[in-house]
Amino acid sequence: MADNIPKTPKLDELEKGGWPSFVKEIKMAAKRSPMGGDLLGQLEQSYNEKIGHWKHGGIVGVMGYGGGVIGRYSDLPEKYPNISHFHTMRINQPAGWYYTTDALRKICDIWEKHGSGLTNMHGSTGDIILLGTRTEELEPTFDDLQKIDFDIGGSGSDLRTPSCCCGMSRCEWACYDTMALTYDLTMHYQDELHRPAFPYKFKFKMSGCPNDCVASIARADMSIIGTWRDQIQVDQDAVREYAERGLDIQNDVISNCPGKCMEWDGKELNIENEFCVRCMHCINVMPKALRPGKDRGATILIGSKAPIIEGAFLSSVFIPFMKITPPYDEIKDLVDRIWDVWGEEGKNRERVGEFIQRVGLGNFLDAIEMEPIAEMVAHPRENPYVFYEEYYEEDDGEEEEES
Amino acid sequence: MADNIPKTPKLDELEKGGWPSFVKEIKMAAKRSPMGGDLLGQLEQSYNEKIGHWKHGGIVGVMGYGGGVIGRYSDLPEKYPNISHFHTMRINQPAGWYYTTDALRKICDIWEKHGSGLTNMHGSTGDIILLGTRTEELEPTFDDLQKIDFDIGGSGSDLRTPSCCCGMSRCEWACYDTMALTYDLTMHYQDELHRPAFPYKFKFKMSGCPNDCVASIARADMSIIGTWRDQIQVDQDAVREYAERGLDIQNDVISNCPGKCMEWDGKELNIENEFCVRCMHCINVMPKALRPGKDRGATILIGSKAPIIEGAFLSSVFIPFMKITPPYDEIKDLVDRIWDVWGEEGKNRERVGEFIQRVGLGNFLDAIEMEPIAEMVAHPRENPYVFYEEYYEEDDGEEEEES
Amino acid sequence: MADAMQKRRTDYGPPHYEQFLPPIVKENYGKWKYHEILKPGVMVHVSETDAKLYTVRSASGRLLSIDKIRMYCDLADKYCDGYIRFTSRHNVEFLLTKEENIDPLINSLDAIGHPVGGMGNSISAIVHTQGWVHCHSAATDASGVVKCVMDDLIEYFKEMKLPGKLRIALACCLNMCGAVHCSDIAILGVHRRPPRIDHANLRKVCEIPNVSASCPTAAIRPATVDGNPSVEVLEEQCMFCANCYTVCPAMPLNDPLNDGVSIWVGGKVSNARHEPMFSKLAIPFLPNNPPRWPEVTTAVRNLVELWAKNAHKYERMGEWIERIGWPKFFKMAGIEFQKEHIDDFKHAGLTYKRSTHLTF
């Protein structure tokens, strides 16, 4: 039982209010582990001084793995000796973040034994975050995790822990099995996940439909987002029922349709599917009446990331439509080709999206042997600066390689 | 009478067809001046060889003027001696391109006497283009032009000949007097127009309303485009008349309104003017029923240009609304401040739009002592890279100039 | 020992999700037909087999002690046959097959301080990061600010009275771990003082060419200071991205006098209606004012309420602003437009207003 719980008048203010209190959580943990008490102390000091008290990084890890642990040391180790080490372990969550209470309890037991008793459920990449332990506890923690079959997640310049929306497990709109694909890719790329060998991090995120409930288009180097190729399935009776129950189909649905491809005459909803951009809005508003088509798969996009350095990117279309079925060879082949080129020619700390922008999408496609298609661009070039690679010479009249 | 008219089987093909034939024009001119004949010959050769036959530039001009003449020499002077010199004179058109036949005939007479007899009515900046004469004819031509009060236009790194739409002279939508402003600015800036002293060219174009019939937003360093601040004037009876005569107000007008601010219940047209973006569409479609508001003036935009070097720009909003009334001091003051800063700090061959982009709009505003306003941007920044210029130091707690 | 090494497994990956799925989910996997939100934080999914699955969503706060997780487990054992899940925004979800368990579960969650909600047209949990609790880069705290903002906005979590979904995210530095760059409202910790260089140690802990190369504005140059090979920073060229610090510990930017928070608006991720959008700068700077960050909570509440009052149904923050235009937004929000709002990074020119589409 820890007895180093300090006075924290500032933090105590954060025990009030309707939202769950992280201070209460730390205090609970502090009863079990002295780490909690020192964390409270240091944090209260941060609240007084308006500055954090952690040293910069520090490379620590688990044998045989190059990533998955974030080293962290207090910059006031004398004052807060129990958090002089306060490393984080990233544990690869099960796809879709489903657990049995049994599994969760086992994780808690391990973390009670080896760490601070504090977690993030989950980190924003998706891992289970075990928050705060000492270097010498890393290996024993891993030892115990092995026994319950939980492995370490990604960090550093490696594949990061893939994550996905709940997809088919609980959503009627999933256009492919997000959890199955996530599991499969995670297993297939264990080496890349655990041993940083890329120019920089690489993230996969899988969403079952364009609602993108895992924010994949904004934060994954490869975003795999479900969609369909055929017609939206319409149950006209159910549409009429929505209308009768007061839904203003013209204003709420049709005038919000970005494809401008819907008509409603008070009886029939007519969708010109040829111009539907698969935005999901009409389906979202009338889930009982409309459903994605039957010819389902996913759009593969590439390159999103946070702003450092080139400014933030959203992922951009790479494959407009791909059927997503085991053993997922088509995706894996694509991933391998991308990694080969980026791994070879990417600069240190250059995300794949930045790399593509630097070398040019057209050149990148050449390098991975793919054909350019119009779906990859919002619009063709506006400037006339085309790099033609060949020209005719007088003597022959034939197209020549440039000298 | 010239007798050097060559055989031109290729060009003769261009005497056929329904569109006016420039070949016929050259042939007509060739009957008066041997320049025409040699031009036909050289052009036929270009058509055979698929390449032009003019030497690069050449600086020629008229005494006391630094611009207004484009030097041009044939690269086959032995073969086509009559166009060994073939300079162009740019003559400042009257605002709105109105002429009396008397004035036009006098120009023709001068050009018959001194030049090829060929013209462009007009050049794409707006000048009268007198196409083709010899160096020794420049001064005499100018001499004669003086007598009929036509002056030379701009070329090189100077103010270029301003131009405008017909505005109030023939258009019901003109929100300010484009022709009056054009004349006034042209007269006020005669020195800048005639003596290149800028980093690069500078163009004014004035359009009376957002239809922008002189393409000012695309090709003027300063675009002055009429608009209004109050409500669109609506004649409801006339609206109903349009509807009765078959105009589909919902589909043709309302669903095309970018402000999404119109409603039509079959009887009254309701415009929420607060959200109207002054696009002109509804007015364009129903000119008898709708008119721009009464509180009229112009939006001043800055910086458009063709692609060389930074890529093409459209002009961007600088002053959302300005009353445009003589003596136009507010505009002139703005212009002077812009020219001062750009003239001082612009690089050689850097248009003002490129300059602003290079130094940053915010810094440019500081330099010309203007406040930033939200109307200047399509949206605020998306990246977090703010250059704060000051920070607090420990010792004083006061904001400090950067060291 | 060799034996031990051989037994030590690696690369076995996460447990297969299937073993964690409740039986009803396994049976109806891929067969869900539609869903309905029954009340705040509660929805039902109906399967083609007519099975019904009830979901109760509850705020977790994300930073959880093992004690709390065990409490969750107790509830899941009692009401959900021992199954539980978390969402992509770090809420906890209880999956029920018995409708009558919903209210008792909600009451039990309330009792341990975990409100139910965040579904439909509401504000869900704030996606956030580590802050002073764990990260070396933080320009503000994460959990603390989130707690204050959500305490203040809790009604919008618990009820569904907004025009559409509103997603808030917080990141404690420009690395933006999370989705700050694409959120309806984003709270971003910012530095405003150039790195203070530890000249004595720099060469020992960092490679000078790497440090120089790390700066996107080329503000860092090799220099000799007090006889030590080190670097210097052209302060007027620094925009406080902290990329140099990520690369080199001897370049810290953290600074209590100048660190604080900026507020961004109008981003979105989903493809519903409008294409995804980036968040845009609304308020360049608010001070760090722990423990309750009143300036930040007020600013966020004002933005939420302005949007709630004025947006059309289904219009996300960014869609609403796009319709009314940024000048109107700044006017209505009472935010002064400043130089800081004008982009001056690589694609700045593309953010200038290049048309006369203006309102007055």
Add this chain to the structure above:
Amino acid sequence: MADAMQKRRTDYGPPHYEQFLPPIVKENYGKWKYHEILKPGVMVHVSETDAKLYTVRSASGRLLSIDKIRMYCDLADKYCDGYIRFTSRHNVEFLLTKEENIDPLINSLDAIGHPVGGMGNSISAIVHTQGWVHCHSAATDASGVVKCVMDDLIEYFKEMKLPGKLRIALACCLNMCGAVHCSDIAILGVHRRPPRIDHANLRKVCEIPNVSASCPTAAIRPATVDGNPSVEVLEEQCMFCANCYTVCPAMPLNDPLNDGVSIWVGGKVSNARHEPMFSKLAIPFLPNNPPRWPEVTTAVRNLVELWAKNAHKYERMGEWIERIGWPKFFKMAGIEFQKEHIDDFKHAGLTYKRSTHLTF
């Protein structure tokens, strides 16, 4: 002589427009109330004073001999009291007060080969440039291509059977004298061979540092060739902008084997409905095939007709394409999408498709 110099005026500027305005225009200046298009190429403006002004618009071809101008003057004297104007697209306009003069005027114009039209939902004259007739930079001819394209499209000038206005522009090189960058359809002369350097003369006619600096891609480097100080071009870095040639005559790009024409679509200038837009690359290259440029006329006609058939009323080319999406446009136009279509200049990343809004 001194006397003569004193009398030589400069800077007197253009004549004041007022002296050239027909009396009806002077009287109703700023008082126009509405207008109506009566038939192709003919409109009436009605004033608040009830005065009526008829305008007849006729194609001039722009390159005019003084003979033709004199013929115009004769017609203007006969039908318009000696007044005449030209438009911003280089058509000639006759302003009439007597309705009965309209048809005789049209007939006289027809007789001298100048069709009437270009008003309302039609194709007006092509804004164009000098080409081989006068410019040193031209990668194609201007007047010739324009003549061929308009001969082919003349029905659309003479009639008003299009969904909206369609503006075509041509420029003979990347300097784009005109409005090629913002036209519904643009025809642009392009070079495709790097400058061929006149090493013997370069130093005499140009300053080497200026030449190097002129290249936006930094493809030009100082070099000594055959003992002459000159420059060399890294050919794979050249995108044929000809900026070096503008600065230095010893760097010509004109080349019969590689010069030709590219086609661009979807630009607009007016603020009507959609904000102004740039033209975008449709066809990267078509050969120069004088005198009738059949590849170009066919390509342009196909684009016009595709748009005419599929666009909604009032939809300009770019608005139509934006609604249906570029992939559909390429498919419908039968144009193969190629590497050349993908932007790779400074803001290239912003042209990538960053959403799942796709059609199939």
